[in-house]
Amino acid sequence: MSMIKTALSGVAAALLSAATVAPVAAEQPVQANDFIKLFEQLSGKQPGVRKAHARGLCASGSFVPNPSEYFIDAPLLTQGELPVTMRFSIGGGNPAADERAPGTRGMGMQITLADGSRHIFTGNNFPVFAGKDPQTFFGLISTFLPDEQGQRDPKRTMEYAEKHPSVKANLAWQQSAGTAASYANTAFFGLHTFFYNKDDAEQTKFRWKLIPELGEKTLSEEETQNMDADFLADRMKRQLAEGEVSFRLVAAIGQPGDSNTDPSVQWPEDREQVELGRVQLSGAGGEQCTPINFDPNVLSAGFKPSDDPVLRMRSAAYAISFGKRLSGQ
Template identity: 60%
Template sequence: MKYNLITSSITAFFIMAGAAATSNALANEKEIQANDLVEMFEKLGGKHPGYRKAHAKGLCASGTFVPAPNKHFTGAALLSNGELPVSMRFSVGGASPSSDEKAPGTRGMGMQIKLPNGTLHTFTGNNFPVFAGKNPEIFHGFLSTLLPDENGKSDPAKTMAFVQQNPSLQAHVMWNQNAKTAASFANTEFFGLHTFYFEQSNGQKTKFRWNIEPSLGVKTLEKAEVANMPTEFLADTFAQQLKDETVSFTIMASLGEAIDSDIDPSQQWPTERPKVALGTVTVNTSGGDACNNTNFDPNIMSAGFTPSADPVLRMRSPAYAISFGKRLSNQ
């Protein structure tokens, strides 16, 4: 099993024959807890005290958010207070702080916007549009098939059999097989994966999913280009882009309909759903360690916004809290 499949699957959660049937049964018999996932990440990626359990390698940045008020989010404090400060962190998939920047696959983004009253609104996303599994049990079962045996070898056939028996994994695995290396964090689109709601003062609810579009366009590297890149290039590339041009991202909200699932992050909504802009984030600086102790929990939102009942989204808060506690205590 390729390393980028392992890292993509792990970071999908923070930033998806007889042996497989047995694994599937076991996964569905046991209700997975947050600590089960954190421990699984450590088994797959190794223990790295003081670092995040996923997306360990990252780049801090800061900037400003300029809202784009619209009728679907009328009265939202997030969109009613003018320009707001933003703390950001871009990351590479994997549990190692030395994850390979040249490897294709997962890139992540965490963003916290601070409102005047101190309230935070968090956006946490990845560069893949679908999650690896419709619930924590399938996700955990999938990860368990990637564990090496007593000889240090994993069994790709076991993993693929599990994927075949669990259709909600298939779109993510397909994405991973076709993924290329991101040219820059500034040229990467990020997806929130989950469904959220906003309730206006008149009681009207807006069902939405968000994605973040880069103003500089999405760019990836071909294998020949990757071969000529230095081992680490993402931080320097981003810093140079900040010097040469404006680096910004537009936060877009896709408006869902009743038939669109709000509990299954492994399913994409139809592309024809209407989209509105929530605002634009312009990055001003990068580097430093200001974001190192920030917990980018996507369930931390400003007034009027609420999370859906998506079981993967609900699992993120306790899993992030456990990882955050371990990181602060150098575990």
């Protein structure tokens, strides 16, 4: 029971003002707009903001690539230093989410190449997704909806997890997750499988991770008690003033038996790790992220997404959220 209560605060972080509706069974097909509606039911109508990861901090910097034999002639890695726009965020659709709460943190990063093309990386601080496919994930978050009396029932989530084991690894992570001490001290996982194949070269299968060079750090419940609910922006700006804030972009090279399509399953830890480059931030704050849709399927030349159904669903859901946000809905 404690695992599910903690998971509720993580997976459904800051999902307040929820409407009372009946959940949709995971076995039913779901569309991107179903997710948008569900997020709005969980977090209430929040016009003009992102429907997920609503509270965030924009940052800017540069990407210095590290060419690799696995990614020969990739423009992303052969054009020298490139500009970066990043957005760090809190899970959930509440733009006033309490940053002292443990659980989900997100990251979107846009690297702009010399020809104006873009490569977008979108990740979270958990290493596995909460479900093997969109239907399973939708069913899980539907269990967070309140009943007719306005009460959430953790037992429903427990029962759902027993019937849908692909959600268990993420729920277990949520149980142990602390509060991020800073976005600069948080690692982010791409979760999905991608491929690189330039010309006639051998195809490379990989999953990426962004590793903070300041080290990973979380806060205990006691440490958060005297902190402000919006401490993350100030902490990032202070760290930038004190020195470098940087990350290493690393690719785990997949083997034939590693899953291409299931983001709820981690690859073995012994997979070869290849450094793709270094991201260094120069500033934080501002609205430069506002016109950006951080769609993880926007890739530079030579790269392509896998057939992961969760990854495919993200493009459509992000596009709907983007349109609603820019139109003030």
